[in-house]
Amino acid sequence: MYINCHTYYSLRYGTISPKDLLALANANNLQTIALTDINTTSACLSFVRLSSEYNIKPVLGVDFRNGAQQEFIMLAKNNKGYQQINTYLSTFLHDKALKIPKYAKFIKDSFVIYPFEKAKNYKLKKNEYLGVKPKDLNSLKFLERTHKREKLVILHTVSFQNKKAFNTHRLLRAIDNNTLLSKLPLSEQGCETDQILSADTLKTIYADYPELIENTQKLLGNCTIDFDFSHKVPNNQRTYTNNENLDYRLLEKLTYQGLEYRYKNPNKAVYKRIEKELNIIKQKGFVSYFLINWKILKYARSKGYFYVGRGSGANSIVAYLLRITDVDPVELDLYFERFINLYRKNPPDFDIDFSWTDRDDITEFIFKRFKNTALIAVYNTFKFKASVRELGKVFGLPKSEIDVLTIGEFNFNRLDRLSQLVITYSKYIQGFPNYLGIHAGGILISEKPIHYYGATFFPPKGFATTQFDMVVAEDIGLYKFDILSQRGLGKIKDAVEIVKHNHPEKEAIDIHDIKRFKEDQRIKYLLKNAKAIGCFYVESPAMRMLLKKLQVDNYLGLVAASSVIRPGVAKSGMMREYILRYRNPERRKDAHPVLLDIMPETYGVMVYQEDVIKVAHYFGKLSLGESDMLRRGMSGKFRSRDEFLKVKQQFFNNCKASGKPATLVAEIWRQIESFAGYAFAKGHSASYAVESYQSLFLKAYYPIEYMVATLNNGGGFYSVELYIHEARMHGAIVEAPCINTSKNKTIVIGKTIYLGFGFLRDLESNTIKKILVEREKNGIFKSLDNFIDRVFISIDQISILIKINAFRFTKINKRELLWQAHLKIKKESLQEKIITLFKTEYISYKTPELKSTELENAFDQLELLGFPLCNPFKLLIKPQYNNSRAKHLPFYKNKIVAIEGYLITVKKTRTSNGKAMYFGTFLDRDGDFIDTVHFPPIAAKYPFRGKGIYAITGKVLEEFDCINIEVISMHRLAIIEDPRYSDKPKLIKM
Template sequence: MFLNVHSCYSLRYGTMSIEKLVTEAAFMGIREMALTDINNSTGILEFFRECKAKGIKAIGGIEFRREGRLLYTGIAQNKEGMKELNDFLTGCNLEKRTLPDRPIDFKHAYVLYTYGKEIFELRENEFLGIRAEQLHLLYNKDLGDLKKKLVVWHPVTVNSRTSYRLHQYLRAIDGNTVLSKIGTEESCSPREEFLPPGELKRLYAGYPFIVENTEKLLSSCCLDYSNKTRRNKRSYTGSRQEDQVLLEKLAWAGLEDRYEPGNKEAAERLKKELKVIAELDFMAYFLITWDIIQYSKSKGYYHVGRGSGANSIVAFCLRITDVDPLELKLYFERFLNKHRSSPPDFDIDYSWDEREDVQRYIFEQYGKAYTALLGTMSTFKDKSVFREIGKAMGLPKEEIDSFTDPTQQGKHLDNPVFKRIMNAYDLMKDMPNQRSIHAGGVLISEEPITYYTALDLPPKDLPTVQWDMYEAEAIGFDKFDILSQRGIGHIKEAVELIEQNTGDQVDIHEVRKFMDDPLINARLRLGESIGCFYIESPAMRQLLSKLECEDYLTLVAASSIIRPGVAQSGMMKTYIYNYHHRDQIKYLHPIMKQELEDTFGVMVYQEDVIKVCYSYGGLDLADADILRRGMSGKYRSKAEFDRLVESFFINARNKGYDEAITAEIWRQVASFAGYSFSKAHSASFAVESYQSLFLKTHYPMEFMVAVLNNYGGFYQRWVYVHELKKTGARVHLPCVNHSDTKVNISGQDVYMGFIGINGLESRFIQLIPQERERNGRYTDLEDFILRTGITLQQCILLIRTGALRDFGKSKKILLWEVYNYLGTKTPEPPAQALFKVKSKSYVLPELESSVLEDAYHELELLGYPLSMEMFDLLKTSYRGDVMAAELKKHTGKTVKMLGQYVCEKTVRTKNNKKMWFGTFLDVKGDFFDTTHFPAQAPVYPFKGKGCYLILGKVTEDFGCPSVEVLRFEKLPIADNPVLGDF
């Protein structure tokens, strides 16, 4: 009898989760109902599963609205009907069409209009829903053929008065207005809640034919998604047998390429993995990933395969990854095993500017009807809930801010307004707010994907499913993660620049050779890694220095222990100490030494958890991985998890192990597993780090140019310009006769690109170098203006940047002359003139300029001065008593230093007080780090970019010096000679 039920996936409208909605219906004794969320089918399969568990017949549908106005509701008769509804909505979404007043003629779905609106002649599958309060309109009315078209219309949106109030808040948030302005058309009726079936029938007792029509409609619907199977494309070649033959052929060929002849361990591992892959029917998944890699390699794209997929020797042999699982003792079971409840996936990284082409290939190769990007569901979170509710209540910003300030919340506990917000907060937090797009997930389905979802069209202009990765997993989809990152862009462009600038051809995949390079490892040991993927942050550079890291395996460990959970738990400090004091390590048990000797007695990776559970706890590798996932919150089932924990202790007891030692080992395992990191992830990161280090070590200029052109990394742009200068490059300001859109390099000359000039319009960023390429250098200001059609303000901006210095005139003369051409008129579009008319020339007085004035222009337009250093802008000539390179000599002493601000990081102490870590450059260009404890930080705060005078005590941690700040002040810079103080 319930043909129009809304869940919370009716975004900012529905109030109940699928689970709550079905539980409520079951409590009311409802045996069948239709989920019809507004303009989406996000919750249909979750609804089906929940209903099946509660013995309720689930029916699927979609409520179609245009600009908030209800048009009609589609009810699927079966799976094909659900596909029809999804296809209809998808077509409108992808083609950016508005929903029509009347849908197409569905073959397997009903259409319901609401009684009382002007309706055309109804088709066989179309009905009119009438509310109980509208039944009086039928009194003494000759219904004729309409009699068989009327059905019960009792929408469900809320389940209580509190729920209705939540609905009103959601509607106000959706309309960006206040509660008092929400009209009846924008919101549901307070009566839109479940009624016991008998109560609903009683309301229609005077019109039994309406109830009969409704029951007949419901009984004709049967939505069945019960066959639990993987939904991915089942075969790459067209048959499972051919898939197996092809995969084995490629894998064995890859084994010969990757390993020395006769490597029995590799052959046995490969044979074992191929057997599991075939048993679990993952051949197509591997082959499709291989196909994607083959396409990208044919286009010259560089990729990094990472994630748990790097645990697979098959992936290594297919060159999906470059991590050797034998060298790193990686378990295949971490990636794929018969007990794994969630599907594994490969993470494939591409350069940020190449990923979209790879995605386009996937859609074309595997069919747009079968391929879609994975969605995500953003929810109402924390402070945003307070702010949204506060705005809906019409509260002033200051009051809302006080409610969200933890230090003030105590005084609001008796405030009735605050209590109302808290009540709404408890209901709204974690509710779906809007659909978005997953970072890189792609789904390739065996059936058209609209059997399972309608598709959205986010800004990327690629079809996207209406549910997230968790629902994909529940349905049976394995995703392909096609990701992008700046680090790969750095590497790719650096290799291209090296060939253009030096003629050298670099094989960036010779990673084994890089790992044995003493120059690279010396740089790694010193933490000289600015610009290098994953290892350039202050914390990571400090860690490399503390470890004196100079090899791949140590870098793999560093890539894992740098993560917040490990660092905050104290395990990082323990690892560093044990690393330097190996003879002092005490192992709880010989098996712990056997399994953790490589990581000096510390569990560093998720794989360490698996090893300990396997070797000490006696679990097989598949069960050990389930236990590891359970401890990280990813339960397959609570009962099974508890059984495996019990098995761990029973097996240890049966082996005669001391129970106290077993309890302590379990405590360590349980405390670590929740924040552990995959060794395969770390290994993949370390491979890419070595590639970046190779480029930075042997081709530093080209590498830093590539970093700048791919929008840097951890630091602000000026830091990378500083590093570029340190390589010996002659770095020039943008120039209309030498610069391109991006930074370019020729020999040792580097010209900054137009794209870095603040305020310069994109059309001129592109046009200036293109016009110069077509018709030659610009000869003077007039020639430049005529050929580019530039506007006055844009030309002034270029003059002040120094980009027109090739014309042999000072900035001030050019600024004077530009008004001669553009001061009173808008230039006409560039055109080929028949005759060039010489402009009038004027004799100007001598106009003074200064380097300081230029520096201020650069600060404004580039964000940093290039003509001089920030230190040279200071009013003082003092440069500090101690330089960064000398800090170790002053350990324990108080020093006075001068540093240029690079970055800062805020952390919370155990007492929930704020402290800061800072990074600075001294006048010689060397980095040093500072610590700002809670007692000093509020008195001497950071004040943004600039140079600071620092008084502090030098401390040393594992050979890495730092300055504990006692006093701290930003220094003033010289006045702008034109504008005064900057």
């Protein structure tokens, strides 16, 4: 009876979730409804999957609209029609210049329904109908004779559940139109009556026109849609060679060929593992999946791209032999069943990381090499704070009031009516889809055309993208290829190139010689002493402290630490327990015997995702399939699903039946629930550890070159300033950009680092390009006049270069250079310089004798780089000199100290009762780290006040050889007045 139903995937229009729409239909005794969201098929697959639970026959289609203006509705007769509708819709979604036409293209396996007002002067085709809304019934008798009654159907739109939902719809429309609610045109709104009615009520409304009821039922009866959600057969590209047997023989051949590269003398365990994995891969239908990944990475290697295969895929020896991953699963005893097992219903996936500079080329290769390819969407939902801002504007609240509501520091009962409405409706729309984005790296390669499953849109990324997310893709049996990017690989790749250029006399680095790195004493020292700034995954303050506490100096220890640091393990309290058991063998006896037997390597503590499967299987007596469902459910994506809740109950039932104490079972479940969604698969941690070792090797032997690569790849956990400081700590001389030496990126010559032009704020990329092209073509610049003569540049742009002292080779004070530049360059030039036969002679003006100090340079650097290149302690207004240093703190355990520190980073967290507390990281005068803890009362009384040097007083605490200061008081020290605007410039020795 309903041929035009919307969910909240009709973005900023509908208000009903697919599940709620089905529940409403069931509650109103409906047997069939059509889902026709506006210009999207995002909800279609979920709608079909859920429909059987509500005894509803699903029909799929699309409501084609220009804005809020309905042009026509298309319903799919069958799967073929659905695919054709998706292709048709995608033509408009791929080209925003195209408008939805007034009349639909003929699609054989579809029905078209036009709104009643289109009846005039249009002859309906065989598959086309007119939709009659209740308000149109009085006009039926005036209908032209050309439109026969069998062409009329009921058109009662469903967009909302009730009056509140209609009000929400109006707010969403106002947000979409970026207008005040009071100014929202009626043409941009639905009708308040667009709510679901019972079948009997609908029949009563159309009682005088029984043929409309009959026509509508017949129309819906002629529509059938069917998708298989059983996961029996993957729906990815079925074969790599177009022949399944040939695929398997190729996979087998490539696997055994890989033995020579990976193992010098493979033992029986290796061959047994290969045989087992190949058998399971074949049974589960994942042969082509491995081969496609192999092909992608073969291309990557041919282009010299660095990559890391991680995730649970690292648990596979076949993946290791195909060079998809670099982790030896036999050495680490990785659990293949975490990746694929005969009972696992959901598809596996490899996470392949590339350098951020290479990822787009890999994506383009995939789209060219494989057909039926698309990126995966993500649903960006309304977040509470963002909703408050949007709705605040819709209601016309001033910014100051909106800010108060956003912060959340208010008493709801004391708010005015409009502010209360903002809060109420912000909570209501929280979680609604807002707009479609692109998954971080998910790509689908399907056997069937992508449009068989849904329409695609064309975001700025330049590749067709589905309108459904990865969860829906998995539901339908499409498993994604994760092509991700990270800057850590860019750092490694660039560092190797810089070393090769800076040290041509040295042997080329084999960055993949991980076995050698594992035994390297310098790397062991860096790890054990947490001197890993700039190194992938091991540089953050939390990781730095964990490494100190564990005294990690080996690969397996780092693998464990990479997962222990994850928030869930800490939340469960098991991070501390792991540290205690790691350091104290006696403490390991406290572990439950069953858990210690399951996880001897981690002393009975759950550290990896596999541990969830093992504990659920061996402790909770769940099957492997149930255990994997439990592990997946903990990720949050499936937590509310009935199948997960059943498995959770089964865990408790099995434990009770086997006589395990209820308190123990509850504690084990608490640990599982608190960290399983955050912990890494062991293979994932091992992959991260491999990359950490590669960066640690470069840091250990080529620290300056590695820091330059870090700077050129967007840094890491910390700001650019800290990586410059770290380079200095290793003997580098850091220079501001130089007009004759610097490039867009930072370079190093010997031990001298020249910062790149790209670090200068407001220096335009076009200016940088002109400088570099001219210098490359005609050599270095000989003077300011020579530069002005050769490079067309505005006074604003050259001022930036002069202020940063890029013309210091002239030996002329930069204040004088600024005068000269202003006299010789017009404020606004209308055209590029014209090359003439004779050189232009500039008039030499007599400029005042001006001086600039090192302090002025520091403030210019602060303005243009964001930080000074001098020691920041030199900028204090009072040259107070506190003798306390970070290296002295171990001698003052449990004592009160005063120390000065330059703020590097702050981490905010909350206590169990929701109060804010902080962890601070500072540098002392020697450049060593000071770590601080700020508990709620102190954090409130002595807040951080931005960048600068702080005088800190606090108690020195030591835990597991890790030193912290529990802050008692803290205030930021004043720096000197900007000498550029002071009458009393100061001189200083830097």
